[in-house]
Amino acid sequence: MSGRVRIVVARRFLAGFLPVLLLASAIDRPACAADRFPLALKDDRGVIVRIAAPPRRVISLAPSLTEIVFLLGRDGSLVGVTRFCNVPAAASGLPKIGGVIDPDVERIVGLSPDLVLCTTDGNPRDKVRALEEMGIPCFAVAPQNLDAVFTAIERLGVLLGAADRGRAEAGALRRRALLAQPSSGDVGKPSALFVVSTVPIIAAGEGTFMDELVRLAGGRNAAARFSGRYPRLSVEGLVASRPDVIFVAGMSGVERFPPEVTRWKEVPAFRDGAVITLDGDLVTRPGPRLVTALELVSAALADWRARRPKASGGKR
Amino acid sequence: MTDGGKWSGAVFPVLAAALLGALALSAATGPVSISPRAAFDAIFRGTDDTPARVLLSLRLPRALLGALVGGALASSGVAFQALLRNPLADPYILGVSGGAAVGALTVALFLSADASPLLPLCAFAGAALSALAVFLLARRRSGVSPERLILMGVVVGAFLNAVIMLMVTLAPPGKIPGALYWLMGDLGLGTPRRVAVLFPYVALGTVLLYLLSRGLDLLLLGDHAAFQAGLSVERVKTAAYLTASLLAGSVVAVSGLIGFVGLIVPHGARVLVGSGHRRLLPAAFLLGGAFLVLSDTLARAASPAGELPVGAVTALAGAPFFLYLLRRNGGRS
Numbered sequence: 237m238s239g240r241v242r243i244v245v246a247r248r249f250l251a252g253f254l255p256v257l258l259l260a261s262a263i264d265r266p267a268c269a270a271d272r273f274p275l276a277l278k279d280d281r282g283v284i285v286r287i288a289a290p291p292r293r294v295i296s297l298a299p300s301l302t303e304i305v306f307l308l309g310r311d312g313s314l315v316g317v318t319r320f321c322n323v324p325a326a327a328s329g330l331p332k333i334g335g336v337i338d339p340d341v342e343r344i345v346g347l348s349p350d351l352v353l354c355t356t357d358g359n360p361r362d363k364v365r366a367l368e369e370m371g372i373p374c375f376a377v378a379p380q381n382l383d384a385v386f387t388a389i390e391r392l393g394v395l396l397g398a399a400d401r402g403r404a405e406a407g408a409l410r411r412r413a414l415l416a417q418p419s420s421g422d423v424g425k426p427s428a429l430f431v432v433s434t435v436p437i438i439a440a441g442e443g444t445f446m447d448e449l450v451r452l453a454g455g456r457n458a459a460a461r462f463s464g465r466y467p468r469l470s471v472e473g474l475v476a477s478r479p480d481v482i483f484v485a486g487m488s489g490v491e492r493f494p495p496e497v498t499r500w501k502e503v504p505a506f507r508d509g510a511v512i513t514l515d516g517d518l519v520t521r522p523g524p525r526l527v528t529a530l531e532l533v534s535a536a537l538a539d540w541r542a543r544r545p546k547a548s549g550g551k552r
Numbered sequence: 553m554t555d556g557g558k559w560s561g562a563v564f565p566v567l568a569a570a571l572l573g574a575l576a577l578s579a580a581t582g583p584v585s586i587s588p589r590a591a592f593d594a595i596f597r598g599t600d601d602t603p604a605r606v607l608l609s610l611r612l613p614r615a616l617l618g619a620l621v622g623g624a625l626a627s628s629g630v631a632f633q634a635l636l637r638n639p640l641a642d643p644y645i646l647g648v649s650g651g652a653a654v655g656a657l658t659v660a661l662f663l664s665a666d667a668s669p670l671l672p673l674c675a676f677a678g679a680a681l682s683a684l685a686v687f688l689l690a691r692r693r694s695g696v697s698p699e700r701l702i703l704m705g706v707v708v709g710a711f712l713n714a715v716i717m718l719m720v721t722l723a724p725p726g727k728i729p730g731a732l733y734w735l736m737g738d739l740g741l742g743t744p745r746r747v748a749v750l751f752p753y754v755a756l757g758t759v760l761l762y763l764l765s766r767g768l769d770l771l772l773l774g775d776h777a778a779f780q781a782g783l784s785v786e787r788v789k790t791a792a793y794l795t796a797s798l799l800a801g802s803v804v805a806v807s808g809l810i811g812f813v814g815l816i817v818p819h820g821a822r823v824l825v826g827s828g829h830r831r832l833l834p835a836a837f838l839l840g841g842a843f844l845v846l847s848d849t850l851a852r853a854a855s856p857a858g859e860l861p862v863g864a865v866t867a868l869a870g871a872p873f874f875l876y877l878l879r880r881n882g883g884r885s
Contacts, residue, residue, distance in 0.1 A: 436733050436740060439858070467858030468733075470740055472610050475602070476583035496743055502602045 277395055280378040281356060287373060290397030291351035297339050297364075300523035301353040301377060302327050304389055307405050307524050310396045316347045323517065323525070341366050351375060353392070379522045381448055382530070386410055389524065409527050416527070416534040418454035426540045428533075429458040429479035429505070432516070434493045437469040445526060446485065446519050453534040455481070471497055480504045481540055483533065485516040508543065512536050563824050567838035571619060574845040578615040579607060581853050614742030617750065618848045618862075619841035621739065621807045624754045624799045626821070626840025627833055629814030631761050631796035634768040634829065635789060636698040642815035643800035646705035650712030651682025652804040653735055657716060660734075661723045671734065672805040679801035682708055687793055695775075695786045696793075737810035737863025739848050746806050753802035758837060760795045764788060765829035772827070810863045812870035813840050819874065 274288045295316035296302040302321040305314055311326065316333040331347065334340035336358040344352065349372055354364050356378040364374050375395060379385040386406040393402015430446035431439050439459035440446035444466070450457045458479040459467055469477070474497070482505040484491050491513050493506075501507040518529040579591070586594075586603040594604030628643040636645070655678025659671045686708050690700040761768075767788035770778035779785050800814070820843075821836035844862070847869060851860040 436738065436859075462858045464858065468860075469858050470582075470610075470852065472582045472584055472606055473858065475606060475610075500605075 272394070272399070273397070275394070277375070277391065279376045281376045283374075283376070285373050285375045285395075287351065287395065291349075291395070293347065293349045293351070294396065295333060295344055295347060295349040295352045296321065297333070297352060297354040297359045298336055298521075299323065299517070300521040301355065301392075303521065303523040303525065304392050305353070305396065307389065308393050308396055308398045308401050310398055313396065315349060316344060339363055345370055345372070351395070353377065380443075382413060382445070382452065382526055385522050385524070385526055386413075388522075405524070409524055412527050413452070413530055416531045417452055418534065418538070422454060422538070422541060424541050424544060426455050426480040426537050427458040427478065428453075428455040428481045428483060428537065429474070429477065430483045430485060430519070432466065432485045432520075434484060434491065434497075437471070437474055437493075437497070438466050439469055440485070441465050441467050445522065445529075446483070449519065449526070449530050449533045450483075452530055453537045455533075455537050471500065475500050475502055478503055480508075481510045481512065481536055482506075483519075483536070484511065484513045485519050486513050510536070510540060563835060564838070567824075567835060567842070571838050571842040571845070574842040574849070575615045575619060578618065578845050578849040579611045581849050582606065582611055609744060610742075613744045613747050614739050614848070615845055616747050617742035617806065618739050618845040620747065620750050620754045621803045621810065622813050622817070622840040622842070622844025623837035624757060624803045624840075625810065625814040625844070626817035626836040627758050627761055628796040628799040628803075629840075630818040630821070630829065630833055630836045631764075631768065631792050631799075632814070633818055634771050635792050635796070636702060637772065637774070638698065638702065639819070640815070641702075642811075643796065643803075644809065644811070644814070646686045646701060646797070647682040647708040647712060648679045648797060648800045648804065649809050650709045650716065651678035651680070652676070652801070652809065653716050654678050654682075654712055654719070656734060656808075657719045657723075661719060675808075676801050676805035679804050680797065682712060683793075683797035683801065687790075687797075696789055697775075701793075733861065734808045736861035737808045737866070739807055739844075739862055740859065741806065750802060750806050753798065757795050757799035757802070758833070761792070761799075762830070762833050764792050764795070765833060768792060768829040769827075808861075808863070810844065810866055812863075812866045812874075813844055816870045816874045817843055 273290060274286065276284050276286045278284050292313050293315045294305065294310070294313045296305055296314060297318060299318065299321045302314070302317045303323055305311055306324050306327065314327075314330055317327055317330045318334065318336050318339065319332045320336060321327040321330070333343045333347070336355075337360060339359065341363055344367060352364075352367055352372055352374045354374050354376050356376050359376075364376070368374050375392075377388045377392065379388045386409055389406045389409070390399075390402045393399045393405070396402075428450045429439055430444075430450060431437055432446075439462070440457075441459045441462055441464050442457065447457045447460070458477040459469070461477060462469070462473075482503075484493075493511070498506050498511075505511055512532075514529060514532055518525050518532075580586070584603060584606045586607055590599070590601075590603045591607055593599040594607050625643055629641070632641040632643060632645060633639060635641070652675040655674035655676070656671055658678075659674045663670065686701065686704045687696070689708070690696050690704040692700070767778075767783055770781050770783045771785070771788065771792075773781070775785050778788075803810075817840040818832070818836050821832055821839050824839070825831040825835045844866065847865040848862045850869075851862045851865045854860070854865075
């Protein structure tokens with residue numbers, strides 16, 4: 237009952253939804269988009285990118301983009317990824333072109349890509365510009381919310397010559413996201429805190445994907461009282477905001493709160509043991525697995541609703 | 553500058569009152585609202601509700617830690633400025649900061665994440681090792697000269713900086729922020745236990761420095777003059793160096809690297825009480841404590857985006873104040 241930390245393993249949920257994913261890929265029809273090339277598509281920088289034929293040598297400069305290329309079934313065209321691209325497992329075996337903030341321009345050019353997928357949140361602008369000056373088309377994708385992720389999947393589908401597959405995958409993800417949101421009969425808006433670091437306590441504020449996940453799952457973000465995307469909280473700030481549920485995005489390796497923090501039983505999440513660790517990649521990569529994260533967050537908040545009558549009711 | 557200063561009699565009561573006022577203000581500031589009545593009950597009647605626990609186990613330890621750390625940094629700064637005969641000396645000038653950083657990063661990056669209680673210990677070990685290395689490298693048969701100490705400190709510091717950059721570059725992403733935040737200087741770790749751990753070091757260090765007051769006074773005249781005045785120069789220098797490093801290292805271990813306090817507070821204290829160490833050391837301790845407690849209160853209260861690292865506030869407030877002092881004194885301090 238006291239300070240028990242529950243760890244929900246993402247894999248269990250993934251296994252549950254694997255049939256859905258398989259079904260979605262079965263719907264996929266043979267690509268008939270080749271006739272749309274050459275195409276000109278405006279990217280998230282507002283740059284119009286022109287592609288003559290379906291790209292055959294693609295390099296991805298972000299783990300989320302690599303995941304989307306695999307989702308679209310176009311992984312056969314991937315010739316380079318970052319050293320952080322580890323999902324799906326097959327991505328780890330592809331040639332590495334450096335990191336997200338330090339892609340190696342020379343190595344990229346050496347792989348003679350006909351398309352580079354990049355993002356404006358992380359990839360340095362001057363490196364992307366250097367690639368463009370060498371005549372390599374660069375398409376930037378920078379979704380800022382869940383809906384924009386689905387749109388990005390559709391647009392990348394068009395760009396990679398898998399438009400139908402893109403539409404089907406995005407549609408399946410949209411349905412899953414809808415299912416994960418609470419129905420009108422679910423009452424109670426738990427306050428939830430998403431932390432990206434436990435020592436020091438750094439929370440996800442407004443404007444982050446984690447904030448959106450909490451809202452979509454029918455909760456209130458306990459960090460909304462602080463401004464800034466990643467406010468740092470004192471222990472007292474945590475006690476004052478009294479979250480009902482705490483999510484830890486495990487990325488720093490420090491995923492547990494020290495005992496001098498968890499002993500504050502004024503915090504309902506500590507009192508009830510409602511501290512849930514999620515894979516950090518799941519909630520920070522603007523890719524298809526954000527939906528999995530939404531399902532996990534939703535399930536935790538549903539747990540809170542189910543538990544509430546027993547626990548003397550909300551005090552706030 | 554003569555001993556005494558302008559307001560010689562009233563200076564110490566005023567400084568003590570400033571420190572107490574800063575402590576009270578710090579204890580009254582925070583996101584959980586605590587009425588004066590609740591605070592009174594918590595302290596004198598031993599109530600055990602949330603406001604009482606917030607006051608007694610979060611705010612007061614943090615305020616006291618701030619006072620100890622600020623006082624220790626200022627005292628250490630006074631000693632280094634006398635020892636090196638350099639107004640720009642501060643507790644970190646001789647590689648203490650770099651050593652502490654390497655120690656902290658080693659824990660954060662290469663040991664298991666749950667080993668974070670080891671972090672202060674390793675930071676202290678790193679600080680002590682680099683301080684000792686600088687001292688041994690700078691020593692010659694003829695003794696330790698300030699110029700050689702600074703030179704060796706700069707070289708060792710540069711080397712350690714390179715090690716830090718290498719560690720940060722090679723580290724897995726996401727493992728670094730914890731250590732970096734900690735290095736920026738943070739009093740958020742103030743628990744009653746940490747205050748109790750730090751207290752003996754600070755008490756021992758400040759008392760030792762106080763006992764060295766006369767020696768430090770004479771060092772300001774130069775080695776030769778000090779020797780002629782009957783001082784065993786090398787022994788005083790060694791004792792002052794090791795004591796000041798102990799103070800800086802133990803403080804780094806509990807609060808990370810808080811800059812500027814050790815540099816500017818001694819100058820401020822000199823304006824108030826003159827440069828005789830028997831008065832300067834206690835004045836610097838009180839002033840440093842009050843300054844850091846106020847800075848931390850500001851760091852917690854001023855930012856709507858959660859907490860700021862207190863090291864940022866001390867530098868933001870400290871740099872302009874330092875410039876003001878320099879200009880007021882016509883470039884001499």
